[in-house]
Amino acid sequence: MKVPIWIGWIVATTVGFALGTTLSTFLVGATARPLSPVLGGIIFVLLYGLVIGIVIGLAQLPAIPRGGGSWRAWILATPLGAAAGFAVASVVGEILGNTIDPSLNVVIAEGAIESTSGAIVGLGIGFAQWLLLRRLLPNGRWWIVTSVVGGALGYGAAAAVLEVLDVPLLKANLVPSFGAILGLLVGVSQSLVLWSSESRGAGTRGVRLTT
Amino acid sequence: MTSRRSFVLALSALVSVGCGNQTLDEATRTTRSGGPPVSAETTCAPTDQAQYVYRPARLQVVEPCVRVTGTVVASSAEADGDVHLQVRLDAPFTGLLTVGNQFEDGDLIVEPVCHFPPLQADAIRVCASDPDPLDGALPGVGEHVWMEGRYILDLQHHAWAELHPLYRWGTVNP
Numbered sequence: 001m002k003v004p005i006w007i008g009w010i011v012a013t014t015v016g017f018a019l020g021t022t023l024s025t026f027l028v029g030a031t032a033r034p035l036s037p038v039l040g041g042i043i044f045v046l047l048y049g050l051v052i053g054i055v056i057g058l059a060q061l062p063a064i065p066r067g068g069g070s071w072r073a074w075i076l077a078t079p080l081g082a083a084a085g086f087a088v089a090s091v092v093g094e095i096l097g098n099t100i101d102p103s104l105n106v107v108i109a110e111g112a113i114e115s116t117s118g119a120i121v122g123l124g125i126g127f128a129q130w131l132l133l134r135r136l137l138p139n140g141r142w143w144i145v146t147s148v149v150g151g152a153l154g155y156g157a158a159a160a161v162l163e164v165l166d167v168p169l170l171k172a173n174l175v176p177s178f179g180a181i182l183g184l185l186v187g188v189s190q191s192l193v194l195w196s197s198e199s200r201g202a203g204t205r206g207v208r209l210t211t
Numbered sequence: 212m213t214s215r216r217s218f219v220l221a222l223s224a225l226v227s228v229g230c231g232n233q234t235l236d237e238a239t240r241t242t243r244s245g246g247p248p249v250s251a252e253t254t255c256a257p258t259d260q261a262q263y264v265y266r267p268a269r270l271q272v273v274e275p276c277v278r279v280t281g282t283v284v285a286s287s288a289e290a291d292g293d294v295h296l297q298v299r300l301d302a303p304f305t306g307l308l309t310v311g312n313q314f315e316d317g318d319l320i321v322e323p324v325c326h327f328p329p330l331q332a333d334a335i336r337v338c339a340s341d342p343d344p345l346d347g348a349l350p351g352v353g354e355h356v357w358m359e360g361r362y363i364l365d366l367q368h369h370a371w372a373e374l375h376p377l378y379r380w381g382t383v384n385p
Contacts, residue, residue, distance in 0.1 A: 021330060025330075026327070028328060029327045034342070036339060036341055036342040037340065037342055040336065040340050041337070041338070041339030041340030041341075042336065042339070044339035044340070045335055045336055045339045048335070048339070089332050090332060090335035090336035091336060092332075093331075093332030093333040093334075093335065093336075094265065094335075094336050096333065097265060097266040097333035098266060098267075098268065102266065102268045102367060103366060106367045109367070110331075113333050114332055114333075117332030121332075155332065159290060159330075159331060162290050163290065171287050171288075172287075174287075174288045174290060174330075175288075175327075175330065178290055178330045179330075
């Protein structure tokens with residue numbers, strides 16, 4: 001039985017975000033401290049997003065719809081989009097954090113900050129990937145929209161689950177849990193576009209890459 | 212609110228003066244902050260870590276540096292890159308606690324900041340710009356330790372008392 005491509009996409013995206021955040025947190029965190037003073041930490045953040053994006057891109061490779069462009073372009077575009085997304089999100093998140101009244105309910109305040117920042121991360125990744133998928137998917141513009149929505153919901157949900165719910169298993173595996181929740185929501189949201197295209201038979205069947 | 216704050220300030224000042232004498236005289240320490248061993252004459256001095264606290268307005272600073280002793284009873288990583296330590300304070304220091312600390316089992320919260328790159332968006336850049344977060348291992352659960360850090364009230368979390376950031380720590384020899 002053939003697994004629908006949208007299911008494969010959700011799994012790949014969830015795994016990619018979980019592994020990507022984990023690898024980047026420990027790899028970049030352990031090696032990139034000398035870059036901290038450069039441009040107020042922005043270079044560090046770009047590197048952080050770049051590593052996450054590379055892993056996400058690699059994890060998604062087997063699930064990319066046939067005709068989704070070359071795998072080299074995918075491996076290049078996803079990290080660049082993630083790096084840009086994280087860099088902008090970190091600045092916007094910080095500005096929002098310093099603007100919102102600290103006495104405001106923590107769930108509302110954090111929810112607003114994290115969801116907005118997550119939407120920006122989703123925008124970065126979604127836009128970069130849309131550049132490669134737009135010729136393949138008739139409803140390709142929705143890729144950007146669903147990425148933004150998925151990023152917003154994912155970032156908000158991940159922060160909320162780990163802050164509000166005291167689940168020992170998740171707390172003990174904080175970084176991969178955060179990444180998995182974020183990736184799951186992004187994957188589910190993006191998969192709606194694949195599911196829609198697949199329903200129309202618009203060339204998304206199969207899991208082959210153009211090389 | 213003002214009177215409560217004044218009370219906390221006065222109490223903390225009294226306790227911190229007292230605690231300095233008590234812990235420094237009674238305990239021989241090994242530093243774990245990566246710096247030189249703390250001598251008996253050392254006074255509590257802030258490091259640069261306070262400038263890497265994200266959303267600083269959520270923390271009301273009571274004292275720039277306070278030294279306490281206690282036993283670590285819980286430790287967990289947080290999405291903002293900090294580590295959340297719960298410390299059961301020794302008797303001379305329990306006056307530092309507020310009503311809000313009851314939400315944390317009556318323990319003092321101690322947070323070394325930027326211990327790893329944060330996932331929480333509003334903390335990412337601030338921590339990324341921190342070139343020298345407190346390095347080395349943090350105390351494990353069950354360890355009896357002295358700790359120095361900025362004494363604050365967390366306005367987002369029931370105004371409970373914390374040392375945030377943690378500047379340095381060491382074991383207290385019996």
